[in-house]
Amino acid sequence: MSTVEIRGVSKRYGSVAALDDVSLEFADGEFFGLLGPSGSGKTTLLRSIAGFVEPDRGSIHVGGEEIARVPIYRRDIGMVFQNYALFPHMSVSDNIAFGLSVRGIGREEIRARVEDALKLVRLEGYGERRPRQLSGGQQQRVALARAVVSRPRVLLLDEPLGALDKNLRQQMQIELKQIQRLVGITTVLVTHDQEEALTLSDRIAVFNQGRVIQAGTPGEIYDSPRSAFVADFMGEANFFIGRVARRQGDEMQIVLDDGAAVMASGPSRLAENAAVRLVVRPEKMSISASEASIPPHHANRLAATVEQVVFMGSSITYRLNCAGAEVSVYQQNQDPPRAAEGGAVWISWRATDTIPVDD
Amino acid sequence: MARQGRSIFALTVPTFLWLTVAVVLPITVMFYFSFLSASPFGTKPASLTLDNYATFFTKDFYSFLAWRSIKLGLLVAALCALIGFPAALVLSHRLSGYWREALLLLVILPFWSNALIRIFAWTMVLREQGLVDQAVHAVLPWAPSVGILYSYPAIVIGLVHSFLPYMILTCYISLQAIDPSLVDAARGLGARDHTILRRIILPLSFPGLAVGAILTFVPVVGAFMEPRILGGRQGITMGTVIEDQFTEVFNWPLGAALSFILLGIVLAILALCYPLLRARFRLG
Numbered sequence: 212m213s214t215v216e217i218r219g220v221s222k223r224y225g226s227v228a229a230l231d232d233v234s235l236e237f238a239d240g241e242f243f244g245l246l247g248p249s250g251s252g253k254t255t256l257l258r259s260i261a262g263f264v265e266p267d268r269g270s271i272h273v274g275g276e277e278i279a280r281v282p283i284y285r286r287d288i289g290m291v292f293q294n295y296a297l298f299p300h301m302s303v304s305d306n307i308a309f310g311l312s313v314r315g316i317g318r319e320e321i322r323a324r325v326e327d328a329l330k331l332v333r334l335e336g337y338g339e340r341r342p343r344q345l346s347g348g349q350q351q352r353v354a355l356a357r358a359v360v361s362r363p364r365v366l367l368l369d370e371p372l373g374a375l376d377k378n379l380r381q382q383m384q385i386e387l388k389q390i391q392r393l394v395g396i397t398t399v400l401v402t403h404d405q406e407e408a409l410t411l412s413d414r415i416a417v418f419n420q421g422r423v424i425q426a427g428t429p430g431e432i433y434d435s436p437r438s439a440f441v442a443d444f445m446g447e448a449n450f451f452i453g454r455v456a457r458r459q460g461d462e463m464q465i466v467l468d469d470g471a472a473v474m475a476s477g478p479s480r481l482a483e484n485a486a487v488r489l490v491v492r493p494e495k496m497s498i499s500a501s502e503a504s505i506p507p508h509h510a511n512r513l514a515a516t517v518e519q520v521v522f523m524g525s526s527i528t529y530r531l532n533c534a535g536a537e538v539s540v541y542q543q544n545q546d547p548p549r550a551a552e553g554g555a556v557w558i559s560w561r562a563t564d565t566i567p568v569d570d
Numbered sequence: 571m572a573r574q575g576r577s578i579f580a581l582t583v584p585t586f587l588w589l590t591v592a593v594v595l596p597i598t599v600m601f602y603f604s605f606l607s608a609s610p611f612g613t614k615p616a617s618l619t620l621d622n623y624a625t626f627f628t629k630d631f632y633s634f635l636a637w638r639s640i641k642l643g644l645l646v647a648a649l650c651a652l653i654g655f656p657a658a659l660v661l662s663h664r665l666s667g668y669w670r671e672a673l674l675l676l677v678i679l680p681f682w683s684n685a686l687i688r689i690f691a692w693t694m695v696l697r698e699q700g701l702v703d704q705a706v707h708a709v710l711p712w713a714p715s716v717g718i719l720y721s722y723p724a725i726v727i728g729l730v731h732s733f734l735p736y737m738i739l740t741c742y743i744s745l746q747a748i749d750p751s752l753v754d755a756a757r758g759l760g761a762r763d764h765t766i767l768r769r770i771i772l773p774l775s776f777p778g779l780a781v782g783a784i785l786t787f788v789p790v791v792g793a794f795m796e797p798r799i800l801g802g803r804q805g806i807t808m809g810t811v812i813e814d815q816f817t818e819v820f821n822w823p824l825g826a827a828l829s830f831i832l833l834g835i836v837l838a839i840l841a842l843c844y845p846l847l848r849a850r851f852r853l854g
Contacts, residue, residue, distance in 0.1 A: 261758055284760045296755035300773045309769075310759035357759070 213274030213364040213397055214239050215260065220269030222255055222421075229255040230266065231421035237365075237414075240395045242388070244408035247418030248444070256418075257367050257401045262286050273364055284313075289358030289396070290367040294374065295350045297342035303329075303353050304338035310361040328356040331390060348379045355387070359394055366391070366398040372407060384410050405445050409433060417441050434492075435477075438569045442490040449496070449538045451489040458483050462562070465489060469534040474510040475565035487567050493539040495564040498529060498549045499557045509559035513538075517550045531558060604826035612820070622827030632811075632828065636835060639808035643791040646729045647737075647783045653730070654737030655779060659771070661738070662745035663753075677738050685732065689799045692728050693719055696800070720802025728796040733789065737782035744778025745771070780847055788836055792829075808832055 215237040222230040230252045237243045245253035258264040262283035271278050297306050304325050311321045329335050332352035342350055372380045388411055391398050402408050408415050409429040416426040425441045436442035453467040463475040499505045505512055519530040529540045550556045608614040626632045695701045698717030706716050718724050756766045794809035815825025
């Protein structure tokens with residue numbers, strides 16, 4: 212259990228910068244998500260911490276100790292691989308015991324700790340089976356038990372749930388989070404699935420092209436994206452382009468390209484007359500049949516035409532045409548449908564839900 | 571279903587026909603010959619007898635030769651494994667791209683040259699005043715001759731050279747099949763290179779080693795070219811004696827009987843190893 216400090220780490224493969232001056236700090240016991248599209252550098256950073264990749268520049272400290280020169284076998288780091296990487300010729304127990312036995316721990320203690328680990332991942336009685344006799348979710352838990360049984364300083368998870376189907380993945384997310392809380396190991400998760408990162412992480416760093424674009428709590432990353440990339444990557448986003456017409460403290464009036472005015476509220480560095488891109492999340496918007504029925508606290512309102520209504524079960528997704536731009540709105544499935552395809556409606560949202568972002 | 575059955579029939583019949591004509595028929599005929607009292611195309615009338623098989627068990631010479639051939643097979647298979655496995659390991663886990671392809675080509679290249687030429691090339695290398703001898707004397711002029719042609723080691727060198735590619739290729743294939751993340755996982759769990767080799771790589775590549783050992787052991791037990799050309803007077807093995815029965819002495823029945831006894835011994839050895847092999851292969 213340790214803090215992890217990454218300072219100015221860079222790694223190049225030929226002319227491609229896999230990691231470009233990345234600095235991050237993971238607190239003791241924190242669950243930290245590294246999120247980004249494939250090739251964004253998140254896996255390279257994870258493998259640098261594990262020791263499989265040697266950074267060209269920068270330093271990585273675990274518990275205050277610089278680990279660049281520490282060989283992999285002495286780094287004391289647990290890792291769960293994307294395909295689990297369970298040893299097919301060993302039983303589940305032997306898989307879990309492997310890290311303990313190479314450290315020369317006594318037979319009795321190994322047996323006790325393997326039992327504990329099996330209990331932790333709820334696989335008591337499965338010790339004698341071979342990995343391929345287990346389901347995907349069970350294999351995933353064996354991999355987790357194997358990674359934590361030696362009580363490593365840091366637990367690294369490389370797309371740990373990527374191979375599971377959706378229902379099992381959601382169930383395992385909850386279980387993974389519970390186990391991590393229980394053992395309290397500083398955990399680093401690599402994933403390209405924003406929902407997984409939001410569900411599991413205490414904090415998230417969003418990667419693109421080898422750089423950390425934004426880091427923060429799931430709430431900060433989702434509700435206050437600083438760039439169009441982060442907004443787009445963290446779920447669906449509606450974009451508007453305009454110019455700052457008036458600014459008064461935290462209040463801003465932005466005139467969109469088609470002449471409509473939109474209010475934004477919140478701290479911003481933008482000066483008057485600056486070009487700006489705005490993001491509004493689909494679930495923050497409401498649909499109203501007439502201008503009179505718009506919720507009164509919604510400062511922003513735009514006329515739109517419904518192009519498509521998609522019933523999703525728990526919610527309904529509307530695809531609308533708003534002055535030539537495509538806009539999505541989610542509505543909870545508790546009210547009767549408010550619009551039919553082809554109908555003219557009003558979309559509205561609060562000024563605080565308008566988020567100005569960089570390009 | 572009927573149509574599927576017919577297409578399976580159509581696809582497999584040529585293979586079975588070919589195997590019947592090329593393998594089963596000659597072996598059956600040979601099996602018949604092995605019970606004849608005289609060579610089948612000779613002048614003497616032939617009758618059915620078990621004498622040829624009895625010869626093997628009554629004359630110590632033959633059982634001594636069989637044991638000698640089996641020891642030779644074990645030695646060559648072991649040497650091939652000792653040399654071939656590390657080579658395959660380097661090819662599969664240390665090299666990539668151009669170098670791997672180039673070295674693999676070098677491994678396969680001997681297959682494309684004639685076996686007889688390969689063996690005679692060794693006589694040039696191993697004989698007195700041969701390449702090795704000359705090289706040694708260029709550096710140490712007073713050294714005694716190191717020509718080892720017509721000796722047991724010369725046979726072993728020639729056989730190892732002939733069968734090493736089988737071992738390298740079978741080991742290479744099973745080493746290639748090992749997921750590299752297993753090695754990463756073991757290393758991350760604190761294992762060092764020798765532990766990874768012993769506990770991960772060797773057990774997982776055992777099928778390749780086993781197949782390689784069988785592919786070298788079986789033909790070496792019956793080999794006659796290398797012992798004859800490189801072994802000289804040392805080169806009497808089961809293989810050369812059987813060859814003599816067919817080409818020199820013209821005693822086909824004895825040659826056939828000795829062949830089947832050798833085949834029986836090899837099959838018995840493989841059958842003894844079978845439980846071990848099966849347990850190891852199941853893990854796949």
